[in-house]
Amino acid sequence: MARPAVRVDAVLIQAVIAGALSFAHLHDLAAAAGQAGWKAWAYPISVDLLLVAAWRQLRSGGSKTAAWCWFLVALTASLGANVATAGLLDLGAVPAWLRILVSGWPAVAFLGGTLLVHGSPKPEETPVQEEATDLAVPSVPELPVAVPETARPSTPPVPPALVALARKVADEHHARTGSVIDISTLRARLGVPLPLAEAIAAQLA
Structure with a gap:
């Protein structure tokens, strides 16, 4: 049985070395x-x-x-600790001022950690409303409805002046074409609705 090959992660080793050196410099x-x-x-x-x-916090999508x-x-x-312990500082x-910074670091670190952990509360989750299922409603066929005679629209009243104008238009059309004017032409010449043109005709x- 072949032994599994041991994989050495160079990045992990480098991270361990860098962390150990930084740890020692801070100490x-x-x-x-x-x-x-x-x-x-x-x-x-x-x-x-x-x-x-x-x-x-950066990876979790917070502030x-x-x-x-x-x-x-x-x-x-x-x-700063790495540079200070590299021979540039006695x-x-x-x-x-450096003693003050070092002695004040615990308060700064506590404030930062508290704000990172408890400073950005998670938004409350709203319950997801269940979508109502569409109920199939059988379609009802439309039944013909008989309109009573009294409910049907009556012929619109025609002003006498409009009748006189329509008679003049009809006479001119007959003189020019030799035929009786039809309802469509009369409606177009007078610019009136179809029911009114029918009443005039x-x-x-």
């Missing part, structure tokens, strides 16, 4: 700034936890502005 800087014993070991843990919390802000704060603290004579007959 050395905290110890040089007057944080002795277990307190010096707590500083790199605090910085790394803030980095992780900010990264999780991007707050997540990037605290991610950069933690990253600055980590890079760890035997740490300046006062009835009076001209």
Whole structure:
């Protein structure tokens, strides 16, 4: 039986090395700034936890502005320790401003972690309304309805002046064409609705 090949992830190894070195640099800087014993070991843990919390907030789709802000704060603290312990700073004579920054870091990290975890409440989930199923309603055939004689529209009244004008138009049409004017032509010449044109034609007959 063949033994499974052991895959070595170079990126993971690089991350472990970088994390270990950064952890050691933060510890050395905290110890040089007057944080002795277990307190010096707590500083790199605090910085790394803030980095992780900010990264999780970025990945979860929360407030991007707050997540990037605290991610950069933690990253600055980590890079600052790496640069400070690279020989550019005398760890035997740490300046006062750096001691102040180191001693004030726990409060800053606590504030950042609290805002990242509890600062952006999740929106309340609204219950999904179930869609009502369409009920098939049988179609009812339309039955013919007999309209009583009294309900049918009567012939519209025609003003005498309109009848006189229509007679003049009909005479001109007969003189020009030799035929009696039809309802469509009469309606078009007078510009009246069809029922009114029919009523006028009835009076001209």
